[in-house]
Amino acid sequence: MAWAVVLILLASSQPLYAYVDPSTGSILLQILLGGLAGILLLGKVYWRRLKHRFGFRERASASLDSQEERELPGK
Amino acid sequence: MNSQENSSQPLGGSFRDPSGHVFTKNGRILRTVNPSAAPDFEFVRQTRFYQEAVRESRLIEARLVDNEELGEEARQAVYVLEHPALPFVSYPYEWAFSALKTAALFHLDFHLEALEHGITLSDASAYNVQFIGARPIFIDTLSLRRYRSGELWAGHSQFCEQFLNPLLLRSLVGVSHNAWYRGTQEGIPTRELRRMLPWRAKLSRRVLTHVILQDTFQRLAQNKIDAGAVPIQNAQLPLPTFRKLLTDLRKWIAKLQPADRERSLWQDYAHRHSYKSEEVKAKAAFVHQFVADNKLRIVWDIGCNTGDYSVAALQAGAEYVVGFDSDQGVLELAFARARELRLNFHPLFLDLANPTPSQGWAQRERHGLQERATADGLLALALLHHLCIARNVPLAACLRWLVGLAPCGVIEFVPKDDPMVQVLLRFRKDIFPDYTRDRFLATLSSIAHIGRKAAVSATGRLLVEFFRSPNHPRMVRVS
Numbered sequence: 001m002a003w004a005v006v007l008i009l010l011a012s013s014q015p016l017y018a019y020v021d022p023s024t025g026s027i028l029l030q031i032l033l034g035g036l037a038g039i040l041l042l043g044k045v046y047w048r049r050l051k052h053r054f055g056f057r058e059r060a061s062a063s064l065d066s067q068e069e070r071e072l073p074g075k
Numbered sequence: 076m077n078s079q080e081n082s083s084q085p086l087g088g089s090f091r092d093p094s095g096h097v098f099t100k101n102g103r104i105l106r107t108v109n110p111s112a113a114p115d116f117e118f119v120r121q122t123r124f125y126q127e128a129v130r131e132s133r134l135i136e137a138r139l140v141d142n143e144e145l146g147e148e149a150r151q152a153v154y155v156l157e158h159p160a161l162p163f164v165s166y167p168y169e170w171a172f173s174a175l176k177t178a179a180l181f182h183l184d185f186h187l188e189a190l191e192h193g194i195t196l197s198d199a200s201a202y203n204v205q206f207i208g209a210r211p212i213f214i215d216t217l218s219l220r221r222y223r224s225g226e227l228w229a230g231h232s233q234f235c236e237q238f239l240n241p242l243l244l245r246s247l248v249g250v251s252h253n254a255w256y257r258g259t260q261e262g263i264p265t266r267e268l269r270r271m272l273p274w275r276a277k278l279s280r281r282v283l284t285h286v287i288l289q290d291t292f293q294r295l296a297q298n299k300i301d302a303g304a305v306p307i308q309n310a311q312l313p314l315p316t317f318r319k320l321l322t323d324l325r326k327w328i329a330k331l332q333p334a335d336r337e338r339s340l341w342q343d344y345a346h347r348h349s350y351k352s353e354e355v356k357a358k359a360a361f362v363h364q365f366v367a368d369n370k371l372r373i374v375w376d377i378g379c380n381t382g383d384y385s386v387a388a389l390q391a392g393a394e395y396v397v398g399f400d401s402d403q404g405v406l407e408l409a410f411a412r413a414r415e416l417r418l419n420f421h422p423l424f425l426d427l428a429n430p431t432p433s434q435g436w437a438q439r440e441r442h443g444l445q446e447r448a449t450a451d452g453l454l455a456l457a458l459l460h461h462l463c464i465a466r467n468v469p470l471a472a473c474l475r476w477l478v479g480l481a482p483c484g485v486i487e488f489v490p491k492d493d494p495m496v497q498v499l500l501r502f503r504k505d506i507f508p509d510y511t512r513d514r515f516l517a518t519l520s521s522i523a524h525i526g527r528k529a530a531v532s533a534t535g536r537l538l539v540e541f542f543r544s545p546n547h548p549r550m551v552r553v554s
Contacts, residue, residue, distance in 0.1 A: 025265070025293025026232035029284065030312045030320070032292075037316040 083148050088202055088440050094217040097158075098148055104160055105145045106137065107152035108217065115220035116154065124192035125219070132207070133185060135159070135214045156216060162373060162395040162419070163449065166441055167201040167237065168257035169423040169431060171406035172245050172333050175252065177414070178204040179238035181211040183325045190318060195222040199230030201237035201262065202441075206421055208395075209414035225311040228320060235285055236262035239324065242331050243286070244268060247276045249334035251403055253424050260435055265290050281327050333403075357531040358487075359387040361538050362454060365485050365527070366391035375399070375450040375481060377427065378458035382409040385420045388454065397450070399425040427458070428466040445480070445550035453477065453484035456538070460489045463510050464499045470509050471518045478522050479550050483542045488515045493534040512537060522547045 083105065089097035094112030098105045108116050119125050128134035137156040142149040149155050167175055182204055186196050196218050203215040228234075240263035241252030248271050255263060269290050276282055312320075362384045366374060372394045376385040379398030388396050398420060400406055409422035425431065425444065433443040455477050462468045477486060489496055490512055491505070512535070519525060519541055526540030543549070 022227060022229045023232035023289075023293060024296035025289040025291075026235075027227060027310055028292035028296060029289045030227050030231060030316075031310045032288070033284070033320060034310075034312045034316045037313065037319070 083145055085148075088435070090436070090440075092198070092215075092217060094197075094220075095152065096148075098145060100145065102160070103144075104158045105140070106156040106158060106216065107145065107149055108154040108156065109151060110153050112217050112220070113153040116217065118221050119194055119216075119219045122192045122194060124189055124194060128185070128188075128213070132210070132212055133181075134219075135161075135212060135216065137216045158214070158216075161205055161212075161214070162207065163397045163421060164205060164442070164447060165397075165421065165423055166257075166431070167241070167262075168253050168260075169425060170206075170253075171403060171410050171422065171424055172242070172251070173407055173410050174206065174209070175201070175238065176242055176328060176331060177209065177410075178206075178211050179234075179242060179328050180325060181213075182234070182238065183321050183328070185213055187318065187321050187325075189219065190222060190314070190321075193222050194219050195226070195228075196220075196230055199234035199237065208417065208419045208421055209410055210417070222314075225313065227310055227312045228317055231320070232265070232289065233262075234324075235265055235289065238262075239285060239328065240265060240268045242328060243276075243282070244271070245333045245335075246331040247272055247282075247334060251424075257431070257434075260441065266293070281323070285324075333407075354532045354536070355383065357529065358456060358538060359384060361527070361529050361531070362387045362456075362485060363391040365540055366393050366452065369452060369483060371452040371483075373397070373449055373451050375453040377453055377455045377477070377480075378461065379409060379422055379454075380405050380457075382412055382418075382420055382422060384454055384456055385409075385422075386412075386418065389418060389420060395419045396421070398422040399427070401426045427462060428468060448480050448550040450481040451483075453481040455484060456487045457489060457495070457536075459486065459515075460493075460496045460499060460510075464496060464507055467506075470507075470514060474515070474518050475522060475547075478519075478541060478543050478547055481543075482549075483526075483540065486519070486539055486541060487531075488512055488537045488539065490535045490537075493532075493536060515539075 083098040083100040086097040086099055086104070089095075089106075093109060094115075095107045095109050098107070125134065129136050135158050137158055140155050140157045142152060142155045144157070145152070145155045167178070170178065178201060182196075182199065182201075189195060197220055198215075198218055200215070200218075203213060203218055204211050205214050206212070241256055244250050244252050244255070244263055250271075252263065265286055269286050272282065272286065277287060365371075366388045370392065371388070374385070374388045374393045374396045376382070376388065376396055376398040379385050379396075379400050380402075382396075382398055385396040385398050396419065398409055400409070400422065401424065403424070406422050406424055409420070412418065413420040413422060430444040431441075433439065433441065433446055435441045459470070459473060462473045463470050474486070477484065491497075491500070491507070491510060515537075516525070516539070519539065523541035523543050526542060527538075528540075529538045530536065531538055
């Protein structure tokens with residue numbers, strides 16, 4: 001499963017800048033962590049949109065969340 | 076030796092990184108910056124981060140000097156930098172648990188702060204962190220380079236092997252890192268640590284991430300996947316996740332404690348009945364006078380325990396004391412003392428019967444203890460009986476070795492009928508007819524001039540100052 005996630009998450013072009021061998025295990029782990037963070041963020045955004053659609057309004061306490069929303073394209 | 080001093084010598088551990096190399100010349104430490112590293116160096120050098128880190132002694136100072144200073148070796152270099160020499164270079168396998176932990180946290184904090192200024196570290200070698208007393212300092216100027224958006228943490232696996240895994244070994248398994256680390260030189264391999272961990276430890280999210288998953292991915296990459304089919308060359312790590320990775324490791328490491336918390340053998344040594352406080356005072360006064368009379372700058376305290384006499388040496392005017400002991404418990408106390416009181420006292424782990432060897436590539440990468448013998452004087456208090464009786468090293472050999480380490484010093488002779496020696500002899504035959512006060516003085520006076528002498532206990536413990544004879548062989552200094 002994790003392996004599939006890793007393969008899906010490989011994207012973009014960013015050459016490695018390392019004179020030490022970062023080790024494949026570490027690279028794959030970082031790809032996974034980066035990907036999971038991305039999925040979490042995406043999930044949060046969609047969850048909020050869903051709530052919004054069903055009439056739940058954001059409370060003032062969610063100031064950080066609204067900041068995130070501002071940064072989203074097309075908002 | 077003299078022929079070497081006029082020419083520049085490449086310094087052991089600096090050959091791996093193509094950005095530049097470190098040389099010693101006439102006792103100076105010079106670093107080349109090669110064309111490939113020059114733009115990054117120029118960028119880093121003008122940042123507020125760099126300047127503040129140097130000012131606060133978190134990063135070693137690097138003064139630009141004329142390339143001519145280095146001569147032929149600087150032919151390809153864009154810049155030549157000069158670093159101040161450290162009072163003593165030590166290695167992670169000589170550090171106590173809390174020293175390694177301090178270095179790990181320092182490395183993470185340093186990296187996090189660097190990232191705020193668009194700088195990252197090109198590796199995570201524990202050898203790039205050194206200590207002045209108990210204060211860590213980063214010594215590899217060229218490890219700092221411009222952060223490229225989305226790049227991975229190149230040093231992650233190295234950080235695990237050189238910092239995290241040795242700490243986990245002690246805190247999850249209860250085994251000190253020193254012997255294993257000395258053996259591999261590059262730390263504790265993740266795969267081997269995984270095999271040792273108890274199953275309960277493997278349930279932790281962080282162990283799962285940095286040990287189990289990392290190792291599993293490594294195996295998969297090696298065994299199941301054709302390397303060419305996985306475009307890992309293009310992998311990305313978003314900056315917030317990079318930061319989270321560092322802060323999460325920091326939180327974890329800050330909480331790690333040795334699993335073997337029972338009191339060590341020597342931890343309360345100083346408070347035991349065999350030590351009377353007048354004896355401690357008399358010894359401290361003797362050490363004080365020895366250091367002050369001889370205006371010693373760098374002192375080695377061999378068998379330093381928690382550092383009582385190291386502190387006496389500092390109070391007498393010594394600029395720096397390096398302490399050595401083989402007991403993890405007292406080293407923890409000594410390190411805590413040095414840190415809390417901000418002393419120029421650097422306690423290190425060392426088994427005196429098996430001192431740190433020269434090792435690594437061509438046996439010149441990391442220097443042995445004797446190659447780093449820079450002390451102006453040494454203290455060897457309550458030490459001799461441990462080498463002679465507990466470890467069977469002949470008395471004369473012990474004295475020759477100690478006298479070779481420094482031009483002068485104080486050695487304590489603990490007689491056979493002292494309670495501490497009796498403990499060592501409790502279950503064994505006395506095969507040490509030569510271990511006598513007379514033989515001690517005769518041997519010492521054959522290789523050194525003997526200065527003051529003082530009996531410091533009712534049991535006949537004797538402190539003796541020695542001044543090495545000019546013809547006695549000294550240990551080789553490399554730099």
